[in-house]
Amino acid sequence: xxxxxxxxxxxxxxxxxxxxxxxxxxxxxxDQKARSGMLTAYVGYDCTAPxxxxxxxxxxxxxxxxxxxxHRPITLMGxxxxxxxxxxxxxxxxxxxxxxxxxxxxxxxxxxFGKLLNYAPDGNGAIMIDNAEWLTKxxxxxxxxxxxxxxxxxxxxxxxxxxxxxxxxxxLSFIEFNYMILQSYDFVELARKHNCSLQMxxxxxxxxxxxxxxxxxxxxTHQLYALTTPLLTTASGAKMGKTASGxxxxxxxxxxxxxxxxxxxxxxxxxxxxxxxxxxLMPLDxxxxxxxxxxxxxxxxxxxxxxxxxxxxxGREAAEEASETARKTFEEGMAAETLPSFNLPIGTGxxxxxxxxxxxxxxxxxxxxxxxxxxxxxxxxxxxxxxVLTAExxxxxxxxxxxxxxxxxxxxx
RNA sequence: GGGGGAAUGUCCCGAGCGGCAAAGGGGGCGGACUGUAAAUCCGCUGGCUACGCCUUCGCAGGUUCGAGUCCUGCUUCCCCCA
Numbered sequence: 421x422x423x424x425x426x427x428x429x430x431x432x433x434x435x436x437x438x439x440x441x442x443x444x445x446x447x448x449x450x451d452q453k454a455r456s457g458m459l460t461a462y463v464g465y466d467c468t469a470p471x472x473x474x475x476x477x478x479x480x481x482x483x484x485x486x487x488x489x490x491h492r493p494i495t496l497m498g499x500x501x502x503x504x505x506x507x508x509x510x511x512x513x514x515x516x517x518x519x520x521x522x523x524x525x526x527x528x529x530x531x532x533f534g535k536l537l538n539y540a541p542d543g544n545g546a547i548m549i550d551n552a553e554w555l556t557k558x559x560x561x562x563x564x565x566x567x568x569x570x571x572x573x574x575x576x577x578x579x580x581x582x583x584x585x586x587x588x589x590x591x592l593s594f595i596e597f598n599y600m601i602l603q604s605y606d607f608v609e610l611a612r613k614h615n616c617s618l619q620m621x622x623x624x625x626x627x628x629x630x631x632x633x634x635x636x637x638x639x640x641t642h643q644l645y646a647l648t649t650p651l652l653t654t655a656s657g658a659k660m661g662k663t664a665s666g667x668x669x670x671x672x673x674x675x676x677x678x679x680x681x682x683x684x685x686x687x688x689x690x691x692x693x694x695x696x697x698x699x700x701l702m703p704l705d706x707x708x709x710x711x712x713x714x715x716x717x718x719x720x721x722x723x724x725x726x727x728x729x730x731x732x733x734x735g736r737e738a739a740e741e742a743s744e745t746a747r748k749t750f751e752e753g754m755a756a757e758t759l760p761s762f763n764l765p766i767g768t769g770x771x772x773x774x775x776x777x778x779x780x781x782x783x784x785x786x787x788x789x790x791x792x793x794x795x796x797x798x799x800x801x802x803x804x805x806x807x808v809l810t811a812e813x814x815x816x817x818x819x820x821x822x823x824x825x826x827x828x829x830x831x832x833x
Numbered sequence: 834g835g836g837g838g839a840a841u842g843u844c845c846c847g848a849g850c851g852g853c854a855a856a857g858g859g860g861g862c863g864g865a866c867u868g869u870a871a872a873u874c875c876g877c878u879g880g881c882u883a884c885g886c887c888u889u890c891g892c893a894g895g896u897u898c899g900a901g902u903c904c905u906g907c908u909u910c911c912c913c914c915a
Binding site for chain 2: 682685686687688689690691692715716717718719722746749750780781782783784785787788789791792793794795823824825826
């Protein structure tokens with residue numbers, strides 16, 4: 421869709437080459453503006469969970485490249501908008517979070533941006549802002565008169581986020597209906613206060629972002645631009661980021677660096693090249709070389725993808741450690757010291773041990789898995805559901821407990 | 834305000850003559866084959882102190898030896914009329 425356009429600015433060229441671009445409100449205009457000096461752009465982040473997940477990582481990476489190419493990124497925390505709730509892409513009204521929960525989430529989320537962006541106080545240092553700053557101060561009547569009059573209900577009803585709910589005959593409450601108005605206003609506010617002229621986000625945010633561009637024009641700001649990334653899916657078409665145990669979180673305490681490394685290691689062949697461009701900082705030449713690997717050799721590229729992506733988020737050291745742990749575990753078949761470990765007393769039943777380390781959701785579930793030959797103690801398949809962990813099972817002070825081929829933990833006393 | 838429909842396994846969709854732990858998908862997990870990939874095939878997918886026991890079909894009662902299934906009331910959602 422953008423094949424005709426070849427950008428001249430470093431910013432857009434980088435983004436396009438690396439596959440970040442889905443839609444833009446005005447390629448030529450934005451390209452020109454990006455060449456004429458330092459731009460300011462923002463991405464908004466909901467505070468609905470205590471951590472962002474990999475779905476949010478693409479836009480974070482866009483901000484990273486934005487800053488690398490000489491511009492100033494703003495990370496906008498949705499402390500205000502989360503109190504309202506974005507209906508985009510959701511089938512049902514989500515429970516409203518309390519203000520305290522939102523604050524907690526916000527503080528818990530903030531940390532990851534330090535890994536992607538430089539918040540130095542001068543030059544093109546990134547800025548973090550919370551839209552609660554201005555949204556909570558809006559007065560209803562004033563808001564209706566100043567902002568609300570620029571919105572046409574007719575048009576709002578045609579927006580995907582609204583239309584889908586109506587077509588499916590699912591409830592869309594008035595509060596959610598207002599979400600896009602608030603997000604639009606954020607853009608205007610940032611344009612005025614911080615000279616921001618670009619909002620980026622996932623393709624599901626296109627409607628909300630374009631509304632902001634529109635509102636800016638009506639309220640007399642400088643020209644605003646919208647830029648979105650493609651939705652993150654695997655080559656097989658599945659939405660990415662969900663595993664059995666939940667989402668792939670970016671916070672280390674919710675999804676360990678080792679698991680994160682494994683997540684990338686298990687990428688489908690067809691996705692390797694794309695993900696290297698999107699989720700690592702490797703030069704495109706190197707990526708091209710790795711992408712040329714075929715057959716089982718592409719596993720080398722996957723390891724690099726895993727290590728680089730993990731290093732970006734959790735640091736080089738944690739990434740190397742995860743890589744080494746995986747190498748020992750999978751290639752040498754030994755129990756690496758650094759596998760996730762749990763403390764359980766000798767005499768613990770095999771079934772409850774599996775539940776305790778998170779391999780199974782219940783004893784019944786554990787029983788079924790054991791019976792199907794999925795569970796191993798020190799690499800020996802155990803099918804006896806009455807098996808108990810004994811002192812003889814310990815090798816160098818730990819038991820290696822495995823579930824399937826990929827999940828391994830150490831049990832210590 | 835009147836009339837008609839709907840709610841099923843706490844991931845989702847969805848069957849269900851009064852004997853039902855409840856068909857069938859999707860998803861997920863496990864096994865086989867591989868390369869920690871994809872595709873394909875097979876198994877599992879309510880809980881437990883487990884050849885048995887317990888708790889499930891919007892909620893609360895009732896009929897019955899026995900109710901997801903029949904009756905009554907309630908809640909929520911949808912459609913039509915006003």
